[in-house]
Amino acid sequence: MNSAHEAALDVTDLLPAQRCLRVAVVTETYPPEINGVALSLAKLVDGMLARGHEIQLVRPRQAVAPQAQHSDGMQVMLMRGLPIPHYPQLRLGLPAKSALVAAWQKRRPDLVHIATEGPLGWSALQAARKLRLPVSSEFRTNFHAYSAHYGLGWLNRTIAAYLRKFHNQAGLTMVPTEALREQLAQLGFERLTVVGRGVDTRRFDPARRDDNLRQRWGVQSYDPVLLYVGRLAPEKNLALLIKAYQTMAQQQARLRLVVVGDGPSADELRRRCPSAIMLGMQSGLELAAIYASADMFLFPSVTETFGNVTPEALASGLALVAYEHAAAQELVCHGDNGLLAPLHDEDAFVRRACDVLDRWKPDNPMRLAARRSMLARDWQSILEQVEDRWWSAIGSAEPQRMRNVAGLAVQV
Structure with a gap:
């Protein structure tokens, strides 16, 4: 293939067709826990597995499901955690930067996707930065808005500042609505991208x-x-x-x-x-x-x-x-x-x-x-959007590696 054709090649269009991703998904809640974050995240993980991607799920060990349940394409890494006040059935992940660095040095993911901003999520962010791994995140819970309902309104600005610092270290942050994107942008959040949520219309009927x-x-x-x-x-x-x-x-x-x-x-x-x-x-x-x-x-x-x-x-x-x-x-x-x-x-x-x-x-x-x-808000369209954002985060973090891989693919 001549060099002029190679120069015109769109790398981001080529690479998703060449191979599937290995993604470390980090969360402090996951089924059998029942809440919106856990259930929608499970839909995302199951959908990505079905699309051929490899997932390493990093989450706290749960009292209701203490054993890691591995499956084809998915490895579960259980971490230490503590019960959350008022919600003893949920766990807050404890700091685990060293363990994550060791695991990801041994088997390096293409991307770290962080769904929650607790101590485990912060550890994952720092471990990824140390290893220069691409990171995407999701803004799923208005913790700063919740504070007033628990007598902690005076912490609102502090919590918002922490969340801004957290997400601005990621390559991109997914938010579910355009209105939320505009609100967070006004608060100084950067690299926000809207990805909606799907609904299972066969189940909810x-x-x-x-x-x-x-x-x-x-x-x-x-x-x-x-x-x-x-x-x-x-x-x-x-x-x-x-x-x-x-x-x-x-x-x-x-x-x-x-x-x-x-x-x-x-x-x-x-x-x-x-x-x-x-x-x-x-x-x-x-x-x-x-x-x-x-x-x-x-x-x-x-x-x-x-x-x-x-x-x-x-x-x-x-x-x-x-x-x-x-x-x-x-x-x-x-x-x-x-x-x-x-x-x-x-x-x-x-x-x-x-x-x-x-x-x-x-x-x-x-x-x-x-x-x-x-009827048109199926999960497949949402999965395609997330997949596209993941490749975008990888491309932004490692443009030189992307060009090298694309060159090899073209020569083959």
Whole structure:
């Protein structure tokens, strides 16, 4: 091949077709733990394995699953951890820079992808920098926004500064929405790139509606069911959920509230709303059936980076009310596939919740539009976006090595 053709070659287009990646994915939460970060990250890992990439999963040892479960293409590296206050079922990874340096010197990954910013994530960042490994990161949790809900508002600026310092050392940081990208950019975060989240529309499907399940809740076919799914914690704005439900119940006495999730606010929710049907933590097909067997979904949180429950509720064909924020801002067209309230306007949120009572029946056009709006948000398109960003991070960190590999591929 002549030199002129070689000079015109686009290296970033060539390399993904030549080989698969070896990626170290670092996280402080992963299934069987149940939370949005763990579940969406597992979707990413499973999808990348299916696409032929090799994954080294680095995570704290879990009390519920203490043994490493290796599989084809995936190695699990378990690290030391401590329980997280208020969430003893979750673990906070302890510093482990030396162990990671030793492991990655022995078997060098093409890229280190860091999903959480705790001590383990920081250790992975420093180990990668020491070994000059490309790094990508994800901004998945608004820790600085959460601080005010735990009496730590005075730490808000300190936490934001730490997160900025953390992510600005990565080659790029993935964020789930354009609105969050703009917000973080104003705070000084650099090299931000938007990668959305997918939803499993085969799992979350109105066809999973289960009348037997509704009967176990004490609900008849003509009774509307209001659903909340999420962590039961101060940052989720559960007081507004209760206020909206109680106002709606004055309009429709047969309305029932079903709550899925657990957390430090569970007992307070039971006390303030004794009629609520509390189902605790749910996952898999059981969770999908609960979604499909409800009629309306309220999500009052204002601290989400995305909120995976929003696309799950839409895919399940529920009449949804949320703030114009995070996933709802990206996915909901007000009045078409859901209802939105201006951010922080609690009175408007309650009014929208009362309005949605007119749309609770399964054949309502809004519920049908909700389902249709999610059919194109499959995980394959998201995986392709992440794959593209990974190659971009590698190309930015090691342009000379990329050119050398491309030259060898062309000569072959």
